[in-house]
Amino acid sequence: MSLDTPPTGCLHTPVLRERGQREVFCGLTGIIWLHRKMQDAFFLVVGSRTCAHLLQSAAGVMIFAEPRFGTAILEEKDLAGLADAHVELEREVERLLSRRPDIRQLFLVGSCPSEVIKLDLSRTAERLNARHGPSVRVYNYSGSGIETTFTQGEDACLAAMVPGLAETQDENLLVVGALPDVVEDQCLSLLTRMGIRNVAFLPSRRASDAPKVGENTRFILTQPFLADTAHALERRGAQRIVAPFPFGEEGTTDWLRAVAKAQGVMLETFDAVTAAPRARARKAVAAHAETLRGKTLFMFPDSQLEIPLARFLARECGMLPVEVGTPYLHRGLMEPELALLPQTMLSEGQDVDLQLDRHAALKPDLTVCGLGLANPLEAAGHATKWAIELVFTPVHFYEQAGDLAGLFSRPLRRRALLRGAAE
Amino acid sequence: MKLTLWTYEGPPHVGAMRVATAMKGVHYVLHAPQGDTYADLLFTMIERRNHRPPVTFTTFQASDLGADTATLFKRAAQGAYDRFQPQAMIVGASCTAELIQDDPGGLASTLGLPCPVVPLDLPSYSRKENFGADETLLALTRALAQPCDRTENITCNILGATALGFRHRDDVAEITSLLLQMGIAVNVAAPLDATPADLARLPAAHFNVLLYPETGESTARWLEKTHAQPFTKTIPIGAHATRDFIAEVAALAGVSPTVDEANLRLPWWSASVDSTYLTGKRVFIFGDATHAMAAARVARDEIGFDVVGLGCYNREFARPMRAAAKEYGVEALISDDYLEVEAAIIAAAPELILGTQMERHIAKRLGIACAVISAPVHVQDFPARYSPQMGFEGANVLFDTWIHPLVMGLEEHLLTMFREDFEFHDAAGPSHHGGKATPAPAQQILEPTPDAATQMIEAAQALAHALHWLPDAERELKKIPFFVRAKARRNTEKYAAEKGVTQITIETLYEAKAHYAR
Numbered sequence: 001m002s003l004d005t006p007p008t009g010c011l012h013t014p015v016l017r018e019r020g021q022r023e024v025f026c027g028l029t030g031i032i033w034l035h036r037k038m039q040d041a042f043f044l045v046v047g048s049r050t051c052a053h054l055l056q057s058a059a060g061v062m063i064f065a066e067p068r069f070g071t072a073i074l075e076e077k078d079l080a081g082l083a084d085a086h087v088e089l090e091r092e093v094e095r096l097l098s099r100r101p102d103i104r105q106l107f108l109v110g111s112c113p114s115e116v117i118k119l120d121l122s123r124t125a126e127r128l129n130a131r132h133g134p135s136v137r138v139y140n141y142s143g144s145g146i147e148t149t150f151t152q153g154e155d156a157c158l159a160a161m162v163p164g165l166a167e168t169q170d171e172n173l174l175v176v177g178a179l180p181d182v183v184e185d186q187c188l189s190l191l192t193r194m195g196i197r198n199v200a201f202l203p204s205r206r207a208s209d210a211p212k213v214g215e216n217t218r219f220i221l222t223q224p225f226l227a228d229t230a231h232a233l234e235r236r237g238a239q240r241i242v243a244p245f246p247f248g249e250e251g252t253t254d255w256l257r258a259v260a261k262a263q264g265v266m267l268e269t270f271d272a273v274t275a276a277p278r279a280r281a282r283k284a285v286a287a288h289a290e291t292l293r294g295k296t297l298f299m300f301p302d303s304q305l306e307i308p309l310a311r312f313l314a315r316e317c318g319m320l321p322v323e324v325g326t327p328y329l330h331r332g333l334m335e336p337e338l339a340l341l342p343q344t345m346l347s348e349g350q351d352v353d354l355q356l357d358r359h360a361a362l363k364p365d366l367t368v369c370g371l372g373l374a375n376p377l378e379a380a381g382h383a384t385k386w387a388i389e390l391v392f393t394p395v396h397f398y399e400q401a402g403d404l405a406g407l408f409s410r411p412l413r414r415r416a417l418l419r420g421a422a423e
Numbered sequence: 424m425k426l427t428l429w430t431y432e433g434p435p436h437v438g439a440m441r442v443a444t445a446m447k448g449v450h451y452v453l454h455a456p457q458g459d460t461y462a463d464l465l466f467t468m469i470e471r472r473n474h475r476p477p478v479t480f481t482t483f484q485a486s487d488l489g490a491d492t493a494t495l496f497k498r499a500a501q502g503a504y505d506r507f508q509p510q511a512m513i514v515g516a517s518c519t520a521e522l523i524q525d526d527p528g529g530l531a532s533t534l535g536l537p538c539p540v541v542p543l544d545l546p547s548y549s550r551k552e553n554f555g556a557d558e559t560l561l562a563l564t565r566a567l568a569q570p571c572d573r574t575e576n577i578t579c580n581i582l583g584a585t586a587l588g589f590r591h592r593d594d595v596a597e598i599t600s601l602l603l604q605m606g607i608a609v610n611v612a613a614p615l616d617a618t619p620a621d622l623a624r625l626p627a628a629h630f631n632v633l634l635y636p637e638t639g640e641s642t643a644r645w646l647e648k649t650h651a652q653p654f655t656k657t658i659p660i661g662a663h664a665t666r667d668f669i670a671e672v673a674a675l676a677g678v679s680p681t682v683d684e685a686n687l688r689l690p691w692w693s694a695s696v697d698s699t700y701l702t703g704k705r706v707f708i709f710g711d712a713t714h715a716m717a718a719a720r721v722a723r724d725e726i727g728f729d730v731v732g733l734g735c736y737n738r739e740f741a742r743p744m745r746a747a748a749k750e751y752g753v754e755a756l757i758s759d760d761y762l763e764v765e766a767a768i769i770a771a772a773p774e775l776i777l778g779t780q781m782e783r784h785i786a787k788r789l790g791i792a793c794a795v796i797s798a799p800v801h802v803q804d805f806p807a808r809y810s811p812q813m814g815f816e817g818a819n820v821l822f823d824t825w826i827h828p829l830v831m832g833l834e835e836h837l838l839t840m841f842r843e844d845f846e847f848h849d850a851a852g853p854s855h856h857g858g859k860a861t862p863a864p865a866q867q868i869l870e871p872t873p874d875a876a877t878q879m880i881e882a883a884q885a886l887a888h889a890l891h892w893l894p895d896a897e898r899e900l901k902k903i904p905f906f907v908r909a910k911a912r913r914n915t916e917k918y919a920a921e922k923g924v925t926q927i928t929i930e931t932l933y934e935a936k937a938h939y940a941r
Contacts, residue, residue: 048434049434050434050547070426070427370464372461
């Protein structure tokens with residue numbers, strides 16, 4: 001094998017596909033971060049008390065900070081005759097919009113019950129659009145557990161918005177995926193300093209800033225779970241820029257390099273803009289890498305962020321992944337990541353009991369998992385990192401690389417601390 | 424369809440999970456879509472359990488719907504039995520599975536599992552969490568309880584304590600020790616920490632202690648009917664109720680009602696002069712019916728508060744709640760809509776709110792003191808320390824918990840006497856509440872929680888729009904501590920309206936104060 005052979009990493013690794021009990025959130029959970037991002041949007045779930053209870057449990061205290069989401073709870077009489085349900089829903093929406101006149105985008109979000117009884121939310125959305133447009137734009141998508149897992153809710157939401165975006169013939173760059181505002185600003189600043197103009201974000205903070213799309217649009221994903229949104233944009237003629245995801249110094253650099261190349265940025269400009277933040281990111285990560293180096297890593301499936309994060313933890317922090325689970329593996333989007341990821345066991349889907357058996361046998365140093373598993377695993381002597389935090393916390397791009405590594409080193413430092421043997 | 428932002432109760436299958444998780448040796452197979460496993464985290468995070476709840480979800484997906492979800496269920500049930508080898512299983516459907524109409528009970532029985540399998544029928548679209556827990560305990564008891572002789576010694580069962588119950592862990596410990604002092608042993612406490620084998624010998628007890636009617640009443644009634652076991656009706660929350668409870672138990676068991684009260688401190692704490700300032704403080708009480716009604720009695724009869732609002736979110740208990748509220752001269756609020764609760768609180772203008780996690784948020788927004796007396800609660804109300812609500816130690820806990828958020832008596836005086844002082848300006852708030860330490864602006868005194876104040880003032884203004892406050896009187900009003908200012912304004916306007924006065928002067932203000940003095 002010559003040194004020139006391109007690294008193949010996990011590109012050809014066989015993937016263990018499992019089917020059984022899944023310990024994951026449904027797509028409704030995406031509402032919790034999406035509604036913070038889209039400041040004039042309201043998310044109305046059409047579902048059961050379980051859906052309302054899920055949102056409440058997952059959102060914790062956030063629900064009292066003037067939430068812009070709610071659940072239209074189906075009652076027995078709604079199940080009896082479907083014609084009623086549409087009328088009822090329209091009435092609830094009327095009341096909601098009159099109470100919240102600041103709402104510009106309304107998402108009717110389907111759930112398992114509404115999908116099973118085949119409640120046609122698209123028809124309701126159409127009718128409501130006719131009545132309240134153009135001041136309020138009504139969309140619908142499904143965040144049901146039977147169709148979507150956790151972050152796929154964001155994919156379904158953004159994909160539903162794409163057909164409604166205005167058409168443009170201009171050349172523009174679309175950065176796709178909900179990012180915390182501070183991260184979005186950093187991203188925009190880096191791109192601007194490279195001389196890239198006409199950058200827009202999907203989703204935008206407000207409906208009035210919604211991006212335009214057309215055949216001269218190029219787009220790039222910031223999150224790995226946006227397969228449907230990517231397809232929807234391609235159907236509008238936009239072209240995807242292929243890149244790894246902007247986690248860690250390497251991921252961010254590769255991501256920016258892909259954009260720079262596509263936009264014809266000079267190499268010198270690229271280096272000049274990225275040199276300082278790259279150095280900062282490497283330095284910030286190094287502090288945590290000391291704790292993480294040589295530690296084994298096991299990731300339960302949760303958000304589809306597992307593969308890019310395992311890549312970052314392995315390559316920049318020196319961790320040794322022993323199993324990387326993902327709820328869904330989209331090869332088309334994940335290829336650049338798989339090429340970089342060191343050889344490891346990959347699993348897609350889940351049978352949680354079998355996976356726990358493998359986990360117990362491997363005894364990894366750090367386990368990334370959901371909240372339902374974390375405390376039981378801690379009690380069994382394993383160090384864990386809750387996966388959900390990775391979606392809520394700013395973790396993308398250079399300035400967050402240290403924080404990202406810190407999320408994983410903290411549980412290990414804490415264990416050492418409580419044992420009275422700080423590392 | 425009903426638009427909901429907050430729900431006081433989860434769906435009924437969460438109630439069933441609370442029973443399964445409370446017990447040992449029981450496994451619950453729940454026919455539910457992917458995502459419903461979120462409920463696990465209530466137990467592992469809020470209650471901080473160190474094991475996974477004993478629940479297997481079938482987690483069907485869209486692709487399974489066209490195919491065979493029934494087979495999926497059977498495979499999950501068989502797999503759960505093989506792996507966990509439970510003494511008994513319960514099987515049921517969540518809201519979505521209820522719609523696809525597989526029959527978990529029937530499917531499980533075709534498997535011929537070598538343990539009792541109890542099917543649950545929980546109507547997800549009409550009932551809620553407490554019903555689910557109550558019904559699950561009843562179903563398990565009916566299936567498992569065996570006729571047996573009474574124990575030789577006098578024993579009783581303790582019924583109703585579940586996983587995710589508000590202070591259930593410590594209440595059971597407190598009541599067990601109280602009963603022990605009376606010479607009564609506990610036969611079985613269920614469902615918390617009980618096994619299916621324990622449920623089988625429930626009928627051996629001489630009577631039942633029903634601690635939580637929300638989750639144990641159906642079982643208590645069934646045991647009364649089927650096994651002739653009477654059950655206690657008094658909920659031992661507060662010193663008075665605990666004494667009544669002791670008397671009731673003593674009568675049922677035929678033992679002496681003398682119990683050592685050496686460690687009961689609430690009555691003296693409350694009688695001491697330090698507590699005089701608590702007299703007539705306006706309190707609004709909301710929660711589950713059991714805790715709310717018990718709290719009202721303690722508030723009025725043991726601490727000397729004025730109960731200005733009382734209600735519950737569980738409609739099942741609307742009737743006793745209405746009767747109780749009448750005793751306090753208020754109309755019961757029966758609602759599971761937190762916006763209605765918020766409106767009632769604003770209208771009642773209390774100085775203290777006793778409620779759930781939601782009322783705590785409402786109180787924070789309105790700038791009113793608050794203590795938690797009932798589920799639903801967050802992680803901080805599953806404390807590490809011993810903190811029952813029931814029995815004599817429970818009474819001590821109640822006193823400390825409720826008094827703590829109130830501005831202390833002396834501090835209240837200081838705030839009034841030195842109200843113009845830079846350190847004691849209104850917005851400084853009580854010293855033991857964090858996050859309020861804002862310096863007073865040079866010119867004008869800040870109104871804390873402007874939302875709440877504005878809302879109350881607007882409501883008052885709507886009532887008395889014809890009234891006109893003279894600038895002097897308005898300034899004087901500002902000197903009144905913020906937490907009673909809205910009430911002072913309202914009383915003054917009411918007084919002025921009654922007297923036919925349209926211009927409010929400083930004199931009107933003080934005349935009204937004298938008129939409404941308590």
